[in-house]
Amino acid sequence: MSWNVVIGMEIHVQPRTRTKMFCGCAVGQLGDPPNSNVCEVCLGMPGVLPVINKAAVEACLKTALALNCEIPIHTKFDRKNYMYPDLPKGYQISQYDLPMSVNGYLEVRGRKVRIRRVHLEEDTGKLIHAGDKLNKAWESFVDLNRAGVPLMEIVSEPDIRGADEARDYAQELRTLLRTIGASEAEMEKGQLRCEPNISIRRYESDDLGIKTELKNINSFRALHRAIEFEIKRQIQVVESGGTVVQETRGWSESEQRTFSQRSKEFAEDYRYFPEPDLPPLQLDRVWIEDLRRELPELPGSRRARLVAEYGLPVADAALIAADRDLADLFEAAAKASGDNKRTANWVIGEVAPSGRLPSPIHLAEVVTLVGTGKITRDQGREVLAESMRDGASPAEIVATRGLAQVSDPAAVRATVEAVLADNPKAVADYRAGRVRVIDFLAAQIIKRAPQVDRALANELLKELLR
Amino acid sequence: MSELTELTISEAARLLRLHSISASELVTAHVKRIEEVDPLVKAYLRFTPELWEQQADEADEKLKRGEGGPLTGIPVAIKDVLCVKGVETTAGSQILRGFRPPYTGTAVSRLFEAGAVMLGVTNCDEFAMGSSTENSGYFPTHNPWDLDRVPGGSSGGSAAAVAAGEAMISLGTDTGGSIRQPAAVCGVVGMKPTYGRVSRYGLIAFASSLDQIGPFARSVEDASLVLEAMAGHDPLDATSADRPNDVRRDFDKGVKGMRLGVPYEYTQVEGMERGVADAIDAAIKTLEKAGAEIVEVNLPHTDYGLAAYYIIAPAECSSNLARFDGVKYGMSVQDVDNITEMYMRTRREGFGTEVRRRIMLGTYALSSGYYDAYYLKAQKVRTLIKRDFDDAFSKCDAIVSATSPVVAFPIGSRTENPLSMYLCDVLTLGGNLAGLPGISVPCGMSQGLPVGLQVLAPQWREDVALRVARAYEVASGVRAEVASPLSPQGRG
Numbered sequence: 012m013s014w015n016v017v018i019g020m021e022i023h024v025q026p027r028t029r030t031k032m033f034c035g036c037a038v039g040q041l042g043d044p045p046n047s048n049v050c051e052v053c054l055g056m057p058g059v060l061p062v063i064n065k066a067a068v069e070a071c072l073k074t075a076l077a078l079n080c081e082i083p084i085h086t087k088f089d090r091k092n093y094m095y096p097d098l099p100k101g102y103q104i105s106q107y108d109l110p111m112s113v114n115g116y117l118e119v120r121g122r123k124v125r126i127r128r129v130h131l132e133e134d135t136g137k138l139i140h141a142g143d144k145l146n147k148a149w150e151s152f153v154d155l156n157r158a159g160v161p162l163m164e165i166v167s168e169p170d171i172r173g174a175d176e177a178r179d180y181a182q183e184l185r186t187l188l189r190t191i192g193a194s195e196a197e198m199e200k201g202q203l204r205c206e207p208n209i210s211i212r213r214y215e216s217d218d219l220g221i222k223t224e225l226k227n228i229n230s231f232r233a234l235h236r237a238i239e240f241e242i243k244r245q246i247q248v249v250e251s252g253g254t255v256v257q258e259t260r261g262w263s264e265s266e267q268r269t270f271s272q273r274s275k276e277f278a279e280d281y282r283y284f285p286e287p288d289l290p291p292l293q294l295d296r297v298w299i300e301d302l303r304r305e306l307p308e309l310p311g312s313r314r315a316r317l318v319a320e321y322g323l324p325v326a327d328a329a330l331i332a333a334d335r336d337l338a339d340l341f342e343a344a345a346k347a348s349g350d351n352k353r354t355a356n357w358v359i360g361e362v363a364p365s366g367r368l369p370s371p372i373h374l375a376e377v378v379t380l381v382g383t384g385k386i387t388r389d390q391g392r393e394v395l396a397e398s399m400r401d402g403a404s405p406a407e408i409v410a411t412r413g414l415a416q417v418s419d420p421a422a423v424r425a426t427v428e429a430v431l432a433d434n435p436k437a438v439a440d441y442r443a444g445r446v447r448v449i450d451f452l453a454a455q456i457i458k459r460a461p462q463v464d465r466a467l468a469n470e471l472l473k474e475l476l477r
Numbered sequence: 478m479s480e481l482t483e484l485t486i487s488e489a490a491r492l493l494r495l496h497s498i499s500a501s502e503l504v505t506a507h508v509k510r511i512e513e514v515d516p517l518v519k520a521y522l523r524f525t526p527e528l529w530e531q532q533a534d535e536a537d538e539k540l541k542r543g544e545g546g547p548l549t550g551i552p553v554a555i556k557d558v559l560c561v562k563g564v565e566t567t568a569g570s571q572i573l574r575g576f577r578p579p580y581t582g583t584a585v586s587r588l589f590e591a592g593a594v595m596l597g598v599t600n601c602d603e604f605a606m607g608s609s610t611e612n613s614g615y616f617p618t619h620n621p622w623d624l625d626r627v628p629g630g631s632s633g634g635s636a637a638a639v640a641a642g643e644a645m646i647s648l649g650t651d652t653g654g655s656i657r658q659p660a661a662v663c664g665v666v667g668m669k670p671t672y673g674r675v676s677r678y679g680l681i682a683f684a685s686s687l688d689q690i691g692p693f694a695r696s697v698e699d700a701s702l703v704l705e706a707m708a709g710h711d712p713l714d715a716t717s718a719d720r721p722n723d724v725r726r727d728f729d730k731g732v733k734g735m736r737l738g739v740p741y742e743y744t745q746v747e748g749m750e751r752g753v754a755d756a757i758d759a760a761i762k763t764l765e766k767a768g769a770e771i772v773e774v775n776l777p778h779t780d781y782g783l784a785a786y787y788i789i790a791p792a793e794c795s796s797n798l799a800r801f802d803g804v805k806y807g808m809s810v811q812d813v814d815n816i817t818e819m820y821m822r823t824r825r826e827g828f829g830t831e832v833r834r835r836i837m838l839g840t841y842a843l844s845s846g847y848y849d850a851y852y853l854k855a856q857k858v859r860t861l862i863k864r865d866f867d868d869a870f871s872k873c874d875a876i877v878s879a880t881s882p883v884v885a886f887p888i889g890s891r892t893e894n895p896l897s898m899y900l901c902d903v904l905t906l907g908g909n910l911a912g913l914p915g916i917s918v919p920c921g922m923s924q925g926l927p928v929g930l931q932v933l934a935p936q937w938r939e940d941v942a943l944r945v946a947r948a949y950e951v952a953s954g955v956r957a958e959v960a961s962p963l964s965p966q967g968r969g
Contacts, residue, residue, distance in 0.1 A: 057801075057806075058680055060715065090796050092795075096804045284848070
């Protein structure tokens, strides 16, 4: 029996803001002492009122624009009512029937995944139990540092067809969010949380199956595995004659499986109604157009341009376009060096892993110095590091440290001959068939003359050993 | 010194500026008066001696330097729903017993900055839900004019304190009439500003879209001075408006040439007492003699106002009161097996009957399947009521009517029938639904008890409401007298 997989994603993203959604508290960081980023407003004290954080609205609008969403003229906040100890007011301020934006899409490897809505809401606090779950714990503690932290909820249509595509979608979204500066989107820091809704249906059937929602997913790998597990589980349930139950399931990283958390058979009634403490928003269209104009080039289009304009392989273009700073560096350095392929190699192989950004002119100089054989690749790496440290140009560093590579054939030949003369046993071994001794001899050459042109030296070494 | 407790702000301010009296003496006179009459009236829940000493000293320092404004050194009482840092604030509820807010709300802060001296916290109906102060989680307050009768509500303590000379001015909150109605039945001036005129930050919410903070005083001028000090945009309240603070503009210009509307429907409400109707007719004649043109206007949706109000206010309260869950502050029942039981027992034991009734009403009205029929419908009625007022104000500058259809009623006479209690608000709650400014001024007596004249004005036209009320005060010569609860009939 063949099955189609249908996945819709709900992704909560913490926009990049200094303060919380409705008060002046710092958003704080993972590991801050419990209840250290709180005030009367986010503690839900009697008499307090929310005030909208404009930076969060701006981040949400930028995200919506980058996701090709429509931004309605009227939007408002609503109260979602339910009682839980991590929810200080007894309701969450969210958006119900008039979200900030609707009807967009994100292109993932050539396929469009439709976006239903992007809206703003506030996060809840965190419970820590001594004992088991809340209702069995002998003592529970409430940490409200996260309470009131802004969240954008990005809801896709059920357009995703499998675990691979779900992961690609989430990664593409992260890249997009970082590119436009809307969020740091670090999954490990809880700034991006994926909740896939998964169902299966028989091949060529249009009926949607019963869906389950997955939570507790902390990495893209976990996202992929959790979805794969859940698809297999659902197929097994149905093929053995059972039915999938509509529920929320948690992903257990240690057991690598999903487990039932909460049945959704009896839907909770959240009694949504318009938040009377916040007047409806009428978003300034001029502001929105300004934001649209200020958006940087988005990753998808940049990727395509890096392939078309610079002739990069698709994989290299994807790596570079995933980080706006790297992509900016690449384009500037490639233009300066005139060597797109080598510049890309340096950006991907050296700059990206270092986590630091050199000036494009300096990077271009290094690419040229190594490319023309003036210095070795190892030396190039050192020179680049030094130029980032004290700002000197690579050419100056090479000159002052006398690093220029020795490429004169006569001089190189003299060095090689000297090394061979000093190591008669190695030479004999090689000639007796132990060819790997050549590596030892090459190392001796570099030891004797670090600036030697290695390619030339290796050539001569082979020739003289023959 | 007892006459010091009968002064208006402007009279006291003159004496303070001339150094004839000090702020400390003014406070002492009020404390003495409180000691005499509050055991009978029971207007206060708590007193704040540390605050009044410190604030009176600060006021005297300022006055000595020749500084300060009209409110410097003026003793004020604060309704138990307004948060004051470090002062137990309970919204008249056992569920908040012992709660000391870590902050002071904006309106109170502004009064403090203007130099007012806080005497204490006044009693009210629990979470401001009621019209008699009998729903207080502590004890009922008595009307200083007749101790067997209610002071109105929900701000009954604040009204009674000013009426009995236990404070010169006080603050209340008005969600459906909770300032104007007790002001009327206690014979003082009480004003509800336009929704958004005074910041609600620090006001323990009952119904967020209706609540407003306002003053009680013994003259229209005093009320205007307190309002002026509190009014204005507050960055902490997104519903507070950024508008010019012009509430005292044209204050003394009189009503000559103004057109005052008398809504026909407001004269026909269920249970309107003859004595009240007569006093209002006389007051309207006085205004006419003072030069106003009186016209009849219509508010055709008046009958639906009460129903809409009793959907919208409970709906908002059911959400606003969800935070009282025993987790963070206030009462928390601890001998429980699980969190659900803690919620249920804390809320059952902490909230009184009326509050629980309204939470249930509101929860029902917002429930899926009922939302459209109740909450949404009520919001549509609200729009129609606003339109009624817009139409009426196209024919007149202000509306005049009775504030309450009845004078103060005997304690216990309406507690068995919540609907009879809800009817007390029928003339006031339209102003809340439409967000209008409204003021109640004393306009004589019926059965030996005070009657209040209500003036409603268009949004942001507090200046008009105050001007008309002031003109009535001048033309009628009726002045808010200090009641004397120590003598049997209330009048000293």
